Structures are given as structure tokens and as C-alpha cells.
Amino acid sequence: MANNEFAVKYRLLREESDRQFLFLVYHEGPQPEDMNNWLLNVLLAHGAFHTDQASIYLGGLGLGPEYSELVQDHLEFFNAVKGGMG
Incomplete structure (x- = not known):
């Protein structure tokens, strides 16, 4: 810009x-x-495009940015899934 x-x-x-x-x-x-x-x-x-891990999980789950803080606070849970969520 x-x-x-x-x-x-x-x-x-x-x-x-x-x-x-x-x-x-x-x-x-x-x-x-x-x-x-x-x-x-x-x-x-x-909308805004983000490449942080929480945003990637949100996209995979079909959730909007209003859940970003929740997912960010529980990244350990999402990362514990075998092989990640992807």
C-alpha cells in the first residue's frame, strides 16, 4: 500500500x-x-485473512472470528489431536 x-x-x-x-x-x-x-x-x-494457528483451526471448523479468543485460549487442546486438525 x-x-x-x-x-x-x-x-x-x-x-x-x-x-x-x-x-x-x-x-x-x-x-x-x-x-x-x-x-x-x-x-x-x-473480512480479514489471518494465518495464525487459531485462525486455521477456526476455518477448519467453519467457525467465525468471534470464537478466536476461545480457540486461542485452548490451543493445547486442538494441538493434542493426533496429527493436528488438518
């Missing part, structure tokens, strides 16, 4: 809105506060 979130948003939602493609927007560092997040509506509409 190179510190130009608005340009990214404009390109995705206006310039190339007629194209059908999957995209992943990578942002390094902490997520901005909602009031300062130019991509908040994109995030809310499409």
Missing part, C-alpha cells in the same frame, strides 16, 4: 470494479483505528 490506502481503495472499488478477481491487501503493522482506516468498509465487507 506504500502509505496510500485511498489510492488502493479507489483502484479496487472504482477503476477495476468491473473485473472479477480475488485480491489480498497486505498491511504491515497494527490495524489503524476505525476512524483512520480508509479500507474499513472493504475489511467489513470481505
Whole structure:
């Protein structure tokens, strides 16, 4: 994004809105506060992609991010399954 979130948003939602493609927007560092997040509506509409172990288990179980803290608190349980959950 190179510190130009608005340009990214404009390109995705206006310039190339007629194209059908999957995209992943990578942002390094902490997520901005909602009031300062130019991509908040994109995030809310499409969700966030996470690669931590708890998120992988959530995806495998078909559970939403509202269970992330629960799974994170019980990772030992999920890791104890023979061969993992995958």
C-alpha cells in the first residue's frame, strides 16, 4: 500500500470494479483505528485473512472470528489431536 490506502481503495472499488478477481491487501503493522482506516468498509465487507494457528483451526471448523479468543485460549487442546486438525 506504500502509505496510500485511498489510492488502493479507489483502484479496487472504482477503476477495476468491473473485473472479477480475488485480491489480498497486505498491511504491515497494527490495524489503524476505525476512524483512520480508509479500507474499513472493504475489511467489513470481505473480512480479514489471518494465518495464525487459531485462525486455521477456526476455518477448519467453519467457525467465525468471534470464537478466536476461545480457540486461542485452548490451543493445547486442538494441538493434542493426533496429527493436528488438518
